[in-house]
Amino acid sequence: MTAQRRPNFVFVLTDDHAPNAISAYGSVVNSTPGIDAIADAGMRFDRALVENSLCTPSRAAILTGTYSHSSAVTTLSTHLSNDHETFITALQAAGYRTAMFGKWHLGHGEGYDPAGFDHWEVLPDQGEYFDPELITAEGRVRHEGYVTDILTERALSWMADQGDEPYCVLVWHKAPHRPWLPHPRHADLFTDPIPLPPTFDDDYSGRGTPAHHATMRIADYLADVDLKEQPPEELGYEERAVWKYQRYMQDYLRCVAAVDESVQALTGFLADNDQTDDTVTIYASDQGFYLGEHGWFDKRFMYEESLRMPLLLSYPARVAAGQASEALVSNVDIAQTILDFAGVAAPSGMQGANLVPMLTGADPAPVRDAHYYRFYEHDDHMHHVWAHYGIRTDRYKLIYFYADGMGLPNAGNVTYPPEWELFDLEKDPYELNSVHLDPSYAAIRHELTVRLWDLQLELGDTPHPRQPAPEGRTR
Ligand SMILES: [Ca+2]
Structure with missing residues (x-):
């Protein structure tokens, strides 16, 4: 397998698409043949993790190859300044044709419009599912139709104009973000009962205050705009919870169905134009999502369902088909990986790992x-x-809820006492029982606390002032 030319990049990113709703990741509720085909043709990363489980910061991490503290894109209202180098600005400088279609959510206006793109059409903030407006360099244009279809059609039209020059196109869908409005052609899907996840009735008894304090429980906090209809009045509390879960999942999975059709259309274009072998095709989401696990919807927590993102990559010229990896990889790795495949040097400030040696088999060693x-x-x-920070290793997860908004935009400033959680993922894969206070984990707890401290300093972040330095370390 030898590359004949610089590869194209077709990068589909969705919003809040949990691995549990992709059949390549073992979904028991839906089928995603278009996405699965990328895994069949290349690599499925089973432990791809985000550094901040929120739309805006994750997008910044993907583009810049840096952590939130470095990009200064920490919350939904901190935006990505054009001063930052991204894999897009680097590709464009190296002669690539570049384009962006879809959800940007990193700011608009002078200094914040998408940078490094020859062509861009982006949704304002979250955008609309139907008849969406797209912002372009020339102004705003409203398109009639369904957002997932429109973005796909706009991207395909641009791809068809590129001829033989190498290109990079980002198709960053709004779907399947809340409030989950599917196309009417999918209205009849998923009408059979959808199985409940094993932790749907979680009462958070084995965890600290934060899980109890969160307001993401499907039973209590899904809004009318999410449900679109009222549950039957005769249902009791637990039956209503199941009814709401069903209603939520139906629309969520219907939105995913349109996404999978988009992926099929994009990969179909590559096949029809003899571009498959020389194209790096990537499917990912900006983070995972709770599909009823722990009784929740949404994301944010460092628990597995929102920490994990789907990440699938194919590049037949250099990456063998049918691979899966359990290596700890991150959304900050995507930028350097793309640049290495393009033969373009990564800007010096990037903080991720280059996954190309792992992907090509040249060096399968773990990157972290x-x-x-x-x-x-x-x-x-x-x-x-x-607010919290932590580390996840192969077997353990240590979380420090420093519980302070630090005056950051869009972050509440009510301060609570800090709390720790520690999970043994081998014994407790669903993270139901924190063992932070269990004496038999004292040595592990110390080792992880030191590793967290050191890693935070290695990456240029600062431990929260409330956290005492671990034994053997000083501030
Ligand atoms: Ca998101």
């Missing part, structure tokens, strides 16, 4: 022993998740 996570948007008025 621990993944660093930090969520800043403390106790916002809709979800009430506390």
Whole structure:
């Protein structure tokens, strides 16, 4: 397998698409043949983790290859300044044709419009599912139809104009983001009962205050705009919870069905134009999502369902088909990986790992022993998740809820006492029982606390002032 030319990049990113709703990841509720085909033709990353489980910061991490503290894009209202180098600006400088279609959510206007793109058409903030307006360099244009279809058609039209020059196109869908409005052609899908996840009735008894404090429980906090109809009045509390879950999942999965059709259309174009072998095709989402696990919807927490993102990549010229990896990889790795495939040097400030040696089999060694996570948007008025940071290793997860908004935009400033959680993922894969106070984990707890401290400093972040330095370390 030898590359004949510089590859194209077709990068589909969706919004809040959990691996559990992709059949390549073992979904028991839906089928995604278009997305699965990317895994069949290349690599499926089973432990791709985000460094901040929120739309805007994750997008910044993907583009810049840096953590939130470096990009300064920490919350939904901190935007990506054009001063930052991204894999797009680097590709464009190296002669690539570049385009962006879809959800940007990184700011608009002078200094914040998408930079490094020859062509861009982006949704204002979250955008609309139907008849969406797209912002372009020339102004705003409203398109009639369904957003997932429109973005696909706009991208295909641009791809068809590129001829033989290498290009990079980002198709960053709005779907399947809340409030989950599907196309009417999918209205009849998923009418059979959808199985409940095993932790649907979680009462958070094995965890600290933050899980109890969050307002993401499907039973209590899904709004009328999410449900679109009222549950039958005769239902009791638990039956209503199941009814709401069903209603939520139906629309969520119907939105995913249109996304999968988009992926099929894009990969179909590549096949029809003999571009498949020389194209790096990527499918990912900006983070995972709770599909009823722990009784929740939404994301934010460092728990597995929102920490994990789907990440699938094919490049037949250089990456063998049918691979799966359990290596700890991150959304900050995507930028350097793309640039290495393009033969373009990564800007020096990028902080991720280059996954190309792992993908090509040149060096299958793990790229990191621990993944660093930090969520800043403390106790916002809709979800009430506390700010926290932590590390995930192959077996363990240590989380420090420092519980302070630090005056950041869009982050609440009510301060609570800090709390720790520690999970043994081998014994407790669903993270139901924190063992932070269990004496038999004292040595592990110390080792992880030191590793977190060191990793945070290695990456240029600062431990929260409330956290005492671990034994053997000083501030
Ligand atoms: Ca998102």
